[in-house]
Amino acid sequence: xxxxxxxxxxxxxxxxxxxxxxxxxxxxxxxxxxxxxxxxxxxxxxxxxxxxxxxxxxxxxxxxxxxxxxxxxxxxxxxxxxxxxxxxxxxxxxxxxxxxxxxxxxxxxxxxxxxxxxxxxxxxxxxxxxxxxxxxxxxxxxxxxxxxxxxxxxxxxxxxxxxxxxxxxxxxxxxxxxx
Numbered sequence: 001x002x003x004x005x006x007x008x009x010x011x012x013x014x015x016x017x018x019x020x021x022x023x024x025x026x027x028x029x030x031x032x033x034x035x036x037x038x039x040x041x042x043x044x045x046x047x048x049x050x051x052x053x054x055x056x057x058x059x060x061x062x063x064x065x066x067x068x069x070x071x072x073x074x075x076x077x078x079x080x081x082x083x084x085x086x087x088x089x090x091x092x093x094x095x096x097x098x099x100x101x102x103x104x105x106x107x108x109x110x111x112x113x114x115x116x117x118x119x120x121x122x123x124x125x126x127x128x129x130x131x132x133x134x135x136x137x138x139x140x141x142x143x144x145x146x147x148x149x150x151x152x153x154x155x156x157x158x159x160x161x162x163x164x165x166x167x168x169x170x171x172x173x174x175x176x177x178x179x
Contacts, residue, residue, distance in 0.1 A: 074086050075087055091103065
């Protein structure tokens, strides 16, 4: 009877019910059920929403344009020209098991950091939306309380206008009587 593997990857899979995202060390396969949607099957309104968010936050809507003088390296994880398959094949064929496990741990740490940053950004923007909503609510209640004051002010201006018209009419009448 064999026991399950106790590598860091196996342990992290045991502790988390969520499926792990594909990575260069864990490529997706046609049989992989964790990756049910491909990038091409994104609904149009979802990609539109993504484009609107990118535009709002000042990110490029299209893939970033290459920087002149900078080499587009398909083996650089941060390069727009990154090729996951080539990177995976190169890593598997040239690295030892120990180096592969080390690289996987590095990638997992980086993924967790990026997830944490993303969650922080989402929380901050969510907090800002709630604060804006509260501000709008406070402005609405203050504006509603001003309605009564504005009605009184409107009535006062109407009375002033009426009295002013009466004075002008009386003044014309008195001017006409003098002539």
